[in-house]
Amino acid sequence: xxxxxxxxxxxxxxxxxxxxxxxxxxxxxxxxxxxxxxxxxxxxxxxxxxxxxxxxxxxxxxxxxxxxxxxxxxxxxxxxxxxxxxxxxxxxxxxxxxxxxxxxxxxxxxxxxxxxxxxxxxxxxxxxxxxxxxxxxxxxxxxxxxxxxxxxxxxxxxxxxxxxxxxxxxxxxxxxxxxxxxxxxxxxxxxxxxxxxxxxxxxxxxxxxxxxxxxxxxxxxxxxxxxxxxxxxxxxxxxxxxxxxxxxxxxxxxxxxxxxxxxxxxxxxxxxxxxxxxxxxxxxxxxxxxxxxxxxxxxxxxxxxxxxxxxxxxxxxxxxxxxxxxxxxxxxxxxxxxx
Amino acid sequence: xxxxxxxxxxxxxxxxxxxxxxxxxxxxxxxxxxxxxxxxxxxxxxxxxxxxxxxxxxxxxxxxxxxxxxxxxxxxxxxxxxxxxxxxxxxxxxxxxxxxxxxxxxxxxxxxxxxxxxxxxxxxxxxxxxxxxxxxxxxxxxxxxxxxxxxxxxxxxxxxxxxxxxxxxxxxxxxxxxxxxxxxxxxxxxxxxxxxxxxxxxxxxxxxxxxxxxxxxxxxxxxxxxxxxxxxxxxxxxxxxxxxxxxxxxxxxxxxxxxxxxxxxxxxxxxxxxxxxxxxxxxxxxxxxxxxxxxxxxxxxxxxxxxxxxxxxxxxxxxxxxxxxxxxxxxxxxxxxxx
DNA sequence: AAGATAGATGGGAGCGCTCCCAAGCTTCCC
DNA sequence: GGGAAGCTTGGGAGCGCTCCCATCTATCTT
Numbered sequence: 001x002x003x004x005x006x007x008x009x010x011x012x013x014x015x016x017x018x019x020x021x022x023x024x025x026x027x028x029x030x031x032x033x034x035x036x037x038x039x040x041x042x043x044x045x046x047x048x049x050x051x052x053x054x055x056x057x058x059x060x061x062x063x064x065x066x067x068x069x070x071x072x073x074x075x076x077x078x079x080x081x082x083x084x085x086x087x088x089x090x091x092x093x094x095x096x097x098x099x100x101x102x103x104x105x106x107x108x109x110x111x112x113x114x115x116x117x118x119x120x121x122x123x124x125x126x127x128x129x130x131x132x133x134x135x136x137x138x139x140x141x142x143x144x145x146x147x148x149x150x151x152x153x154x155x156x157x158x159x160x161x162x163x164x165x166x167x168x169x170x171x172x173x174x175x176x177x178x179x180x181x182x183x184x185x186x187x188x189x190x191x192x193x194x195x196x197x198x199x200x201x202x203x204x205x206x207x208x209x210x211x212x213x214x215x216x217x218x219x220x221x222x223x224x225x226x227x228x229x230x231x232x233x234x235x236x237x238x239x240x241x242x243x244x245x246x247x248x249x250x251x252x253x254x255x256x257x258x259x260x261x262x263x264x265x266x267x268x269x270x271x272x273x274x275x276x277x278x279x280x281x282x283x284x285x286x287x288x289x290x291x292x293x294x295x296x297x298x299x300x301x302x303x304x305x306x307x308x309x310x311x312x313x314x315x316x317x318x319x320x321x322x323x324x325x326x327x328x329x330x331x332x333x334x335x336x337x338x339x
Numbered sequence: 340x341x342x343x344x345x346x347x348x349x350x351x352x353x354x355x356x357x358x359x360x361x362x363x364x365x366x367x368x369x370x371x372x373x374x375x376x377x378x379x380x381x382x383x384x385x386x387x388x389x390x391x392x393x394x395x396x397x398x399x400x401x402x403x404x405x406x407x408x409x410x411x412x413x414x415x416x417x418x419x420x421x422x423x424x425x426x427x428x429x430x431x432x433x434x435x436x437x438x439x440x441x442x443x444x445x446x447x448x449x450x451x452x453x454x455x456x457x458x459x460x461x462x463x464x465x466x467x468x469x470x471x472x473x474x475x476x477x478x479x480x481x482x483x484x485x486x487x488x489x490x491x492x493x494x495x496x497x498x499x500x501x502x503x504x505x506x507x508x509x510x511x512x513x514x515x516x517x518x519x520x521x522x523x524x525x526x527x528x529x530x531x532x533x534x535x536x537x538x539x540x541x542x543x544x545x546x547x548x549x550x551x552x553x554x555x556x557x558x559x560x561x562x563x564x565x566x567x568x569x570x571x572x573x574x575x576x577x578x579x580x581x582x583x584x585x586x587x588x589x590x591x592x593x594x595x596x597x598x599x600x601x602x603x604x605x606x607x608x609x610x611x612x613x614x615x616x617x618x619x620x621x622x623x624x625x626x627x628x629x630x631x632x633x634x635x636x637x638x639x640x641x642x643x644x645x646x647x648x649x650x651x652x653x654x655x656x657x658x659x660x661x662x663x664x665x666x667x668x669x670x671x672x673x674x675x676x677x678x
Numbered sequence: 679a680a681g682a683t684a685g686a687t688g689g690g691a692g693c694g695c696t697c698c699c700a701a702g703c704t705t706c707c708c
Numbered sequence: 709g710g711g712a713a714g715c716t717t718g719g720g721a722g723c724g725c726t727c728c729c730a731t732c733t734a735t736c737t738t
Contacts, residue, residue: 008724021690024726032686055403055462056724058394059693066443090445097448104405105444107428109436124441125393126405126465246457309402347694358718363696371716395694398723 091304153311176209186339189250191222192241235257272338291335430643492650501530515548525678531562531580573598611677631675
């Protein structure tokens, strides 16, 4: 505190005429301090504008009150899918703040090598735990984190290692079934699917749900176009579906539904009269498309919030086994699906 | 390292038969180490998978290699303006990574009190410096940071305290002039402006630039509608402009231009035949509007990257005075402005 | 009233690192 | 060949905190 430096515990103790330990007790709300002593110390803390040194505390407690949020995509994805990550992030942030953690954000740079990206994260050494915001199946990062004993929670379902990693996901197969059955009940029979990237468990499960539902209804389950969740991929492969003669498309993301719309418009197909469309995610854009998009709503914010809860329970030793939570997703019916 | 704990410098030193200091020198690339000693130590470091303890290092160096990115808006803004912050963030991140800093993200929770938000940030005690991603005029946070001697850089121009704070901005007045002169040269005379929130210096400067240019051209400078950068505000106040009879609108953000489009469409005005529109920002949406939007492009990514450069120069003591950088903004001509 | 117990407080140890100074060992040059 | 100069290396001190144990006083118990 002299010469402009921040005051330390010791400085406060000296000023208050007590010991380091007593001041520490006051700061950490230890009940074993006489009321008047506490008040006296509190006053000095206030007047000296004392703030405990976070780093010294970290050093001795071994805890940082910091979690990492890892977005293993390049920034570009933020732009293509401008709602998804912010919504997730808001959920993560809500829980983190509530439980007094700060968030370190890790996004892969355009062109950055995956290994270098992971090294950046792992060497940082400042995180009590990590939220992995992605459903891509192979993340060597998962293995590294487990090995280094850093708690981890995912907001999607990882492909393997299920039983060592906590995650929050939705019931993708059931959601796909809901979407497809909706189309069937609207009289559609030749229903195609625009898949997401199949290195992603969500995409795989949605495809499975689609196939199963179609088979159960005695319909063809092989009208499949392969997309990668991005608009462009859907725009391009919609043509293949059209060649096979379809009357509906189940698009595994709203972003891709935009591409489907474009391709259908170009081909002169009316939505929903000629071809019905159902999307997935219920992004804000869904309402802005013409016609407004029927889609599956995922509780993104909740996914983030709950995953962070799981993570912090693990960090704080409140839970030991990995937990798996499946949230419901609901169909939001608008005009694009007809009926 | 015994019983599963991470190895320390001392452990490595013991294993290598040297002292703590020598290992430390190797890690910090001190040239004063014999080549073979270095190689031997490096091998042991490798085989023990040693990583220096970041926190202990912070404690003694007083530096954390962490910067904070403060977004003093609620998450909702991320959604309304889905390109702006990610682009900025990408720029910040690029420089941060290059110079070996991690990013702590601070976004205000919906409904969170401003004071509480600032306290969260200020008490964190883990940041070497802060990027403030906002142009709002009054930020008590600025004062607090200056007082606590935490370096700070802004990606917009603060209203006051200019000379104590580094920032990167664009020449808003010149940009407004370019936009308005473009409209004038296309034959427009009754040009209205849709302003941004006027507690924001960018918005103020754009309005000034607009007025000045109109006056210089001998035209009315009082066709003003007050917006707040959001779509809805523009949609609502466009009507006032229409009542005054306009043939062009200079909208101070692309997001607001969407609202302007909606209001014009509803009123049966053709764009650009009846009313020309120029936007600001050049978000991806600009090309997707019908007709595509003529707008001012801001170098958002560069703003973030350069501001972070200024910040880190201050953090590392490479610069001492506050620096102010003004980047150019360019007009991107599409169909909405006619001509 | 004497011993047991609970309530307050003090202070050493130690977290893992960097910084600094001391000291040993070579090498070189007149 | 002796001393200066450079190259390596070692180890104490200290960053600011929490944890733990020791100590002291006040209160309780029989």
